[in-house]
Amino acid sequence: MMSLARLMRRPWIWSFVAALAVWLATVAVTGLGGAGGLAQATLTFAAFSVLVGIGQMFVITLGPGNIDLSVPATMTLAGTLALKLMNGAEGMVIAGLGVALLVGLAVGLANYALIKALRIPPIIATLSMSFLIQSAAIWSNRGLRIKPPAALADFTTAATLGVPNLALVAGAVSVLAWVLLNRTVYGRRIAAIGQSLPAARMAGMPVDGTRLATYVLCAVLAAVCGFLLASFSGGAALNMGAEYLLMSIAVVIIGGTAVAGGDSNVPGIWGAALFMFLVVSMLNSYGFGAGVRLIMTGLIIIAVIVLASGRRPGTG
């Protein structure tokens, strides 16, 4: 049993406290009637942020400079190609998922190949890569809008036992990610590399293999997220991944993962993802216009980060 005091020292608790506060502030205005629906919508949209956030978290854990900017482009390409292949046919769902996974695998491999072969910072490698992926997505999308197979669309919008299916998927992925990070050699290696790459190398760790696996993992999760998002929203759109670049980084940082790497945090991502969606819906239900909503979102993100940085002196 964890005492309250110990609980409060967990880095991830703050994102949940913030999410709960925003939820209460919203329900206070809309009344309890809308609370259930709000919770459903929040869980669904948080699921997308969690999927990309977990991938981004693994990458950020690798240490300073490690960040994957190709997430939105990968989501778009995976969603587009998968929907094109399935072409609305129910029997092709597995094949569609397969294509999405392959896109993720290819992007991850290409990203790390660039980082390694050209010895360039991951930000630039994934940025250049995202230009290429985005072009491929535009080229294959070409204004067509294919509907996802009905069964798949139903699955992504339905709920099991009151919990949205997507949240269950994201939950399962989160548990796997937690086990991977905290209970496997691979997870320990990521943390070690994030804390000190030269030390990890001297200790004889397979640094390249670990980093390669991490970039592949991030791209695959982004691809799966794109696949689910395209099925959920009834088709792949070219800008569907756009907001997830900021989102994937924001949920990781607000969730209490150290930006400097070497220390990651799975539960925090959930708190941060719920928080991010709730902030937007709170500002919506208060009747603010788009402009004020954006400004408030930005200021709240910065405020949370400033507050969160205060409790961990010496890191950043």
Add this chain to the structure above:
Amino acid sequence: MSRIPAEALRLLIPALSLVTLLAAVFWLQPRAMSYTGLNLLFNLAVPIALATVAQMLIMAVNDLDLSMGTFVSFVACVTATFLHDTPLIGVLILLAAIGVYAALGVIIHLRNLPAIVVTLGMSFVWGGLAVLILPAPGGAAPGWALAVMKSKPPLVPMAIIAALVIALVAHLIVMRSSFGVLIRGLGGNPRSVARAGWSVLMVRAGAYALAAAFAVAAGIALVGLTTAADANIALRYTLLSIAGVILGGGEFTGGRVSPAGAVIGALTLTLAGSFLSFLRLSPDWQIGAQGAILIIVLALRLVLRRIEQGSGGGRRA
């Protein structure tokens, strides 16, 4: 091999890629080799070059500004509304925005925050302000901005002169002034800057304010070209500016940046788009080509570095 200054060597690849690309464009479309042709090829590069120099200043202190695109859009909206209708208020707003950037530098330094995340948050703020100022595309460019951007100086097109002036001014500030040395010193070794008796806080704040000033110029130049603004007008500048700095020989850490290179990088990226349309390639691949060019230039740089190390006699793994 005779000694070439490292600074000049750094510029070699960016300059070569620009010349190669320009030659290819001329070969594909000889009519581009004229006063009007050159102006058309390069005039959209002017605001991008200014934004790239702004990004370079942030990168010189080892930070990264992910709000550059939304900030330039915000400035464009202010320019097309307040700066046109009530110049005094417009100037005050833009000065306040520069002040906000300086304050960001202070906050990032004092709380030891990651600049990526803070500027990410700010990108929402700038975007929201831009939407508030200009909910629908519109506004009008101030007469003087139009006059400057649409001017037709004799012999050399406006876009080329502007690029040269931007490169020269940025070079003088960053490479030749003592403040520029401090900024690069902060990127290279903050402790030595502090030990030399300078306030690291002030240097960082100054670098941010200077970057904001260049970004403000980018927004005004953009409106001078487009004659109207829109809240999303410059969103792609964030990635373009980062790519431009890297293309121009700048590096992510260590305060190693090149102002002239940054301007060349911005020109190269702009030209890449025209090159593709002259090739009659589908516009779908425009963004992709910018990515490909980035990758090719980085590969060339790696080769050059290898040669440089090889001729120096030292062999490093």
